[in-house]
Amino acid sequence: MRLACLAVLLSFCAPLAGAFEIEESRQYPANGSVTLRILSTADADVFEPIIEAFQDQNPAIAITYDVASSAQVMTALYEEGAQYDLAISSAMDLQTKLANDGLAQTYVSDATGLLPGWAKWRDQIFAFTQEPAVLVLNAQAFTGLAPPKNREDLIALLRDHADVFDGRIGTYDVRVSGLGYLFATQDSRNTESFWRLTEVMGRLNTRLYCCSGDMITDVARGELVLAYNVLGSYARSRLADTPGLLVVEMDDFVSVMLRSALIPKTAKAPGEAGLMIDFLAGMNTRPALAEETGLPPVAPSTKEDESVIRPIRLGPGLLVFLDTMRRETFLRSWTSSIEQE
Amino acid sequence: MSAAGSPGSIRRRLVGQLALVAALLSVAFFFSLRVVAERATEATQDNILAASATSIADAVYSDAGEIRVEIPYSALSMLGTVSEDRVFYRVIVDGRTLTGYDDLPVPEGRARARGPAFATYGYRDDTFRAVVVTRALSAANQARRVQVVVAQTRLGLAAISSRITTIATAIGVAFFLVATALSAFAAQNALSPLNRLAEAVARRGPKDLRPVTAETPTELAPLVGGLNGFIARLGSALTRSEDLIVEAAHRVRTPLATVRTQAEVVHLQMEKPENRAALRQMIRAVDESSRSAGQLLDHAMVTLRSDQLETEEIDPAELLRDAIHRLSPTAELKDIAINLHLPDTPLRVQGDPILLQNAVRNILDNAIKYSPADTDITVRLTPGSPCRLHFCDQGRGFEAQDIARLPDRFSRGSNVEDVVGSGLGLTIVQDVARAHGGTLEIAQNPKGEGACVSLVLPSY
Numbered sequence: 001m002r003l004a005c006l007a008v009l010l011s012f013c014a015p016l017a018g019a020f021e022i023e024e025s026r027q028y029p030a031n032g033s034v035t036l037r038i039l040s041t042a043d044a045d046v047f048e049p050i051i052e053a054f055q056d057q058n059p060a061i062a063i064t065y066d067v068a069s070s071a072q073v074m075t076a077l078y079e080e081g082a083q084y085d086l087a088i089s090s091a092m093d094l095q096t097k098l099a100n101d102g103l104a105q106t107y108v109s110d111a112t113g114l115l116p117g118w119a120k121w122r123d124q125i126f127a128f129t130q131e132p133a134v135l136v137l138n139a140q141a142f143t144g145l146a147p148p149k150n151r152e153d154l155i156a157l158l159r160d161h162a163d164v165f166d167g168r169i170g171t172y173d174v175r176v177s178g179l180g181y182l183f184a185t186q187d188s189r190n191t192e193s194f195w196r197l198t199e200v201m202g203r204l205n206t207r208l209y210c211c212s213g214d215m216i217t218d219v220a221r222g223e224l225v226l227a228y229n230v231l232g233s234y235a236r237s238r239l240a241d242t243p244g245l246l247v248v249e250m251d252d253f254v255s256v257m258l259r260s261a262l263i264p265k266t267a268k269a270p271g272e273a274g275l276m277i278d279f280l281a282g283m284n285t286r287p288a289l290a291e292e293t294g295l296p297p298v299a300p301s302t303k304e305d306e307s308v309i310r311p312i313r314l315g316p317g318l319l320v321f322l323d324t325m326r327r328e329t330f331l332r333s334w335t336s337s338i339e340q341e
Numbered sequence: 342m343s344a345a346g347s348p349g350s351i352r353r354r355l356v357g358q359l360a361l362v363a364a365l366l367s368v369a370f371f372f373s374l375r376v377v378a379e380r381a382t383e384a385t386q387d388n389i390l391a392a393s394a395t396s397i398a399d400a401v402y403s404d405a406g407e408i409r410v411e412i413p414y415s416a417l418s419m420l421g422t423v424s425e426d427r428v429f430y431r432v433i434v435d436g437r438t439l440t441g442y443d444d445l446p447v448p449e450g451r452a453r454a455r456g457p458a459f460a461t462y463g464y465r466d467d468t469f470r471a472v473v474v475t476r477a478l479s480a481a482n483q484a485r486r487v488q489v490v491v492a493q494t495r496l497g498l499a500a501i502s503s504r505i506t507t508i509a510t511a512i513g514v515a516f517f518l519v520a521t522a523l524s525a526f527a528a529q530n531a532l533s534p535l536n537r538l539a540e541a542v543a544r545r546g547p548k549d550l551r552p553v554t555a556e557t558p559t560e561l562a563p564l565v566g567g568l569n570g571f572i573a574r575l576g577s578a579l580t581r582s583e584d585l586i587v588e589a590a591h592r593v594r595t596p597l598a599t600v601r602t603q604a605e606v607v608h609l610q611m612e613k614p615e616n617r618a619a620l621r622q623m624i625r626a627v628d629e630s631s632r633s634a635g636q637l638l639d640h641a642m643v644t645l646r647s648d649q650l651e652t653e654e655i656d657p658a659e660l661l662r663d664a665i666h667r668l669s670p671t672a673e674l675k676d677i678a679i680n681l682h683l684p685d686t687p688l689r690v691q692g693d694p695i696l697l698q699n700a701v702r703n704i705l706d707n708a709i710k711y712s713p714a715d716t717d718i719t720v721r722l723t724p725g726s727p728c729r730l731h732f733c734d735q736g737r738g739f740e741a742q743d744i745a746r747l748p749d750r751f752s753r754g755s756n757v758e759d760v761v762g763s764g765l766g767l768t769i770v771q772d773v774a775r776a777h778g779g780t781l782e783i784a785q786n787p788k789g790e791g792a793c794v795s796l797v798l799p800s801y
Contacts, residue, residue, distance in 0.1 A: 100427045102465050122425040122496075189414050316428035317418025325440040326412050 020076040024067040028052075032060025036272045039077070040088035041070045042259065042295075047088075049292045054279050061272050070094055070178035077103060077264050085273040088261045090131070090231075091178040093185075093318040095260050099124040100319060105263040105270055111278035119258060119298045121314040127258035128280035129295040130311055133183045134232040134254070136216055137246035141168070141225040150252040151193040154228075158200045165204050170215045170227040173208035175331055179257065183229040185321040185330065186255045186312055193252075198337040201228070206338060220245055231257070237294030249309075256311040259295065351535075352528045359524030363517050371513040378505040386470055386498055391457040393420055394474040394491040397432065401487050403480035408434050408487070416491075424497020427467060433488040447490050448473045467494045534558045538565065550576040583641045590634040590641075597634070601627045636765040639699055643769050647776035652691045657722055657730060657798070658683045660694070664701040665720065668709060675714045679705070682721040688728055690800045692777050697798075700773035703766045704732050704794050710760060711736035711792070727779060728800040735791040744783055770796065 026044050028051055040047060044067050051063055066084075068076065070091035076082040077098055089095050098104050104124040112126055119127040135154070137147055145161065148154040158165050172180020187194040207224070209215045212234045215227040220242040235247045261280055263273045283290055283297035290297050312318070320326060396416045402409055410432050420428045431441035448460030448471045457474045471492035478485045534557060541555040552569040601624060608620040665679050672679055690697075708718050716735040723729040739747065743754045748771035751764040767781070774781045779798040786793050 100429075102427070102467070122427075313418070313421075315418060315421030315425070317414055317421055319428065320412050320414045320417050323412050323440055325410055329409065329411055 020068060020072045020080060020082065022066045022068050022072075026065045028055060028063040028065065030055060030060055030062040032062060034060065034269055034272055035062040035064055036086065036269055036276060037064045037066070037084045038086045038088060038276070039066050039068060039073055039082070039084040040086075041068065041073060041090050042088060043067065046293055046295065049289055050280070050283075050295075053286070053289055054276060057279065058272075058275055061275070074098070074178075077266075081266055083266045083268060084264055085267040085269045086261055086276055087264055088259065090257055090259050091182060092127075092258055092260060092312055092314060093182055093322050094178060095125050095262055096121065096314055096316070096318040097322055098264070099262060100316065103265050105265055105267060107263055107270070107274050107277060109274060109278050111281040114300070115281050115298060116300045118311055118313065125260045125262050125314055126277050126281055127260040127298055127311075127314070128277075128283050129233070129259040130256045130298050131259060131296060132232040132249060132254045132256045132309065133229045134235055135248040135250065136219050136227045136230045136235050137248060138219050138222055138225050139244040139246045141222060142246065147246060147248050148250075149248075150250050151191055151197055152252070154250075155193060155197050155200055158197075158204060162204060165225055167205045167207070168223070168225040169201055169204055169206040170209050170218060170224045171201065171206055171229055172215075173210060174334055176208075176210050179212075179231070180229065181321070181327075182257065182312070183255055184334065187229070188330070190253050190255070190310070195333070195337065197228075198334060202338040202340045208338070216242075216245070229255075233294050233296055254309050256309055258298070258311055258314065260314070352532050355528040355531070356521070356525050359528070360517075360521045363520030363524065366520070367513040367517040370516060371509045374509040374512070375502075375505055378509070379502055382498055382501045382505075383470075386493070386495070387459055387472065389419060389423075390459070390470065390472040390491050390493060391474065393417065394430075394457060394472050394489045397430065397491065398474045398476040398487060398489045401432065401476065401478060401489075403478060403485075406481035408439060408478065408480055408485060410440060412440075420491075420493055424500065426494040426496045427465075427469075429464070429469070429490075429492045431490040433490070435486055441490075445490055445492060446471070447488060461495075464492065469493065470495055470498075534561060542568070550579070583645060586637050586641045590638040594631055594634045594638075597627050597631045601631070633765075636703075636769070639703070640765050640769050640772075643696055643699060643772045643776075646693055646696050647772055650693055650696075650776055652693055652777075655690050655692050655694050655697060657688050657690050657697075657728060657800070660697055660701055661720055661722060661730065664698065664705055668702065668705050671706075672709050672718070675709065675712065677709055677712050677714070677716055677718060679718045679720060682719070684722060684724045686724055688722070688724055688800055690728065690777075690798050692798065696773045696776065700770045700796060701730065703769050704730075704796065707766050707794075708732055708734040708736070708792075711757065724800075726800050727797050730796040730798070731793065732795070733786050733788070733791055733793040735786070735789075738785050738790060738792045739783065741785075747783060748781060767794075770794070774798070 024044050026048070044065055047065060051065060055061065055063065070089050071094075073087055073089050074091070074094045074097075077084065077087055078101070087095070087098070099122055104122075106123045107126075108123050112120060112123065115126060119130075135148070141164070145157065145164070148157050158169070172183065174181040174184045184194070207218075209218075209227075212231040215224065215230050216235055216238050218224045219227050220238065232247065232249070235245070239245055239247065261277050263270050263277070267273055281298075283295070284299060286297075321330065393416045396413050397410065400411050400413050400416070402411075412430070417428055417430070420426065429442045429445050431443070431445040431447075432439040433447070446460075446462055446464065448458050448462075457472045459470065459472050461468065461470050463469070469492040471490055474489045476487045476489070478487050538553070538555050538557055538561060541553060550572050552572055553565050555565075557565045604620055604624050604627065608617060608624070611617045611620060661681060661683070665681055669679065705718070705720075712718060712734045713736065718735075719731075719733045721729075721731040721733075723731060737756055740755050743752075743756075746752050747754065748767045752768075753764040767783070771781045774796055777798055779796065782795040782797060784793050784795075785791075
């Protein structure tokens with residue numbers, strides 16, 4: 001009883017210090033009185049150029065930029081009702097659930113009107129980047145081997161050269177990473193090869209990672225020969241300073257994650273959040289900024305379902321893999337495939 | 342719209358009533374189209390919802406006595422293909438939620454034996470259309486009842502509905518406009534015989550008393566029949582009165598001539614001056630009556646011939662010469678000289694010679710009558726189109742206030758009470774001029790004393 005009182009008191013005194021975990025928090029002060037509070041899954045370093053460019057345009061808006069994992073973003077907004085003005089996340093499924101369950105605000109402007117239809121949902125979720133899942137190879141370790149073109153190739157390659165790849169493959173731990181789970185479920189939906197590939201990777205003692213960055217680092221260092229389902233945007237931004245790194249886009253299909261923003265119901269500065277959404281939606285008009293952040297902006301020319309480059313479709317379909325029972329079943333199958341000892 | 346008492350315009354009434362009917366039909370069409378289309382879209386949403394719920398129900402399986410469900414990707418993604426509606430689902434086994442949204446209400450609609458049941462309800466600040474599909478499953482030798490509820494907001498439905506409303510409105514308005522335009526056209530068409538008849542009647546000259554022969558629809562036949570009967574009666578009444586005048590004039594003139602002759606004979610035999618004066622007065626009265634009778638006769642004749650003008654080519658110069666020749670004895674009695682000025686070029690006028698002769702004679706007669714002795718009368722023929730027959734005397738002329746009314750029947754100048762006259766002379770001239778498409782112009786003589794009269798006739 002006394003504990004409960006204390007908890008209530010705490011949540012009153014420090015509503016910002018919820019139970020969800022914030023990895024990093026940066027303040028960008030301004031001379032105005034409004035503060036735009038952003039909760040995001042993107043690294044603060046990656047996002048900083050965008051915030052600075054935004055503040056050049058809107059010098060009166062101060063910004064608080066909190067970084068959290070996609071699961072923590074969901075916890076903060078879905079369960080704890082944390083007060084943020086903008087939620088930016090790579091977990092499209094969780095963003096969809098927030099909008100579907102009525103925790104997002106509708107926003108319409110000229111800039112969002114210019115976004116292609118597949119890059120927004122219900123005028124509540126607005127995608128501003130399209131980031132493909134790719135295969136990252138260590139070129140040195142691959143000498144004498146032809147880089148695989150598609151998943152069938154990859155399966156054959158792994159089977160035929162178990163000695164090269166044993167213990168030197170990396171992929172997301174889909175139990176930990178929301179993005180990894182999104183890519184894996186889309187793979188399972190798009191190809192029959194996915195489960196066989198997972199089996200093969202399991203037999204080769206695949207190492208599991210939380211984040212794309214770590215995988216790329218390990219491939220660059222030669223600890224890994226290849227990493228599967230790595231964020232292409234991160235990999236490409238590392239190509240320049242990392243020789244011997246190869247990025248391969250599969251030619252059977254490429255899942256493209258859309259990083260998106262939404263205004264939570266609890267937002268106190270929805271107008272300023274709208275300005276930020278307009279700014280993000282117009283990223284394709286600022287190639288320099290896209291270059292600096294390494295975030296490929298949404299290109300209106302990309303067509304849905306017309307090529308192997310497939311933007312993951314926003315909509316109720318994404319809710320399927322969030323179903324607790326479906327998730328449980330999927331993770332059980334995946335775990336039994338990837339951990340074979 | 343005209344008031345109930347006044348008939349107003351038939352066409353406007355016809356168009357108005359047809360437009361009203363068209364408007365009613367448009368509105369009825371609008372509502373029926375909306376109802377039908379919305380039923381159809383609602384049925385479509387219901388079907389998709391049922392398909393989604395059924396595919397989830399089909400994915401329920403029992404695994405080692407435990408009921409599980411693997412929701413197919415398509416079950417929810419199919420709901421997002423058409424619209425961006427919110428979607429909720431719930432799988433219930435024997436009344437306990439297996440997965441999905443715990444608080445999602447189960448539709449209680451009148452379910453058919455084994456079919457899906459639908460309901461519309463409010464949930465999470467929105468209106469939802471929901472379906473429940475029930476399935477029996479056996480697990481661990483136990484019959485289990487599985488219910489799958491899928492609910493979707495009606496955003497897409499609202500969008501389709503507003504599109505249907507827009508289309509239905511557009512079609513309704515277009516239908517109304519086309520129907521109104523067509524009814525205006527139809528009214529115009531239906532009334533055109535009436536307009537033709539009205540025109541045919543309006544086009545007639547003031548003295549045209551022929552029966553109306555324009556083509557008439559059956560509905561107008563009684564009207565035209567009545568009109569023609571009326572015209573015929575009017576015509577015969579006019580003819581009768583003209584006949585009467587002619588008859589009367591004839592009957593009066595002949596005995597008057599006898600009376601005059603006898604009076605003159607007696608006058609010569611009278612010796613007492615008072616008796617001679619009385620007789621002179623009597624002769625003068627007889628002259629007046631005789632002249633009036635003559636002019637009445639002339640007038641009746643002019644009216645008659647004007648109605649059925651029989652024209653031929655006439656040389657106006659010849660006309661003038663002839664008239665002057667006939668009247669010169671009378672002029673010479675008063676020592677009046679008639680000067681005729683003719684152009685070098687020959688002229689032709691289309692006209693009735695008897696009428697024109699009559700008109701010229703009346704003008705000259707007037708001129709001689711009102712001219713004092715020993716004066717000149719100038720007659721001039723001016724060529725051109727129209728040509729002018731111009732007569733000027735040196736008599737007392739016209740009073741300015743009389744000029745406009747002089748051509749009226751029995752109207753005489755205010756300065757001529759001492760001269761015998763009927764007031765018909767200029768009326769006859771005017772009637773003749775009109776019958777020939779010409780005019781009569783009367784004015785003061787611009788060269789001092791006297792009157793000028795012009796008969797203007799079309800020539801070629």
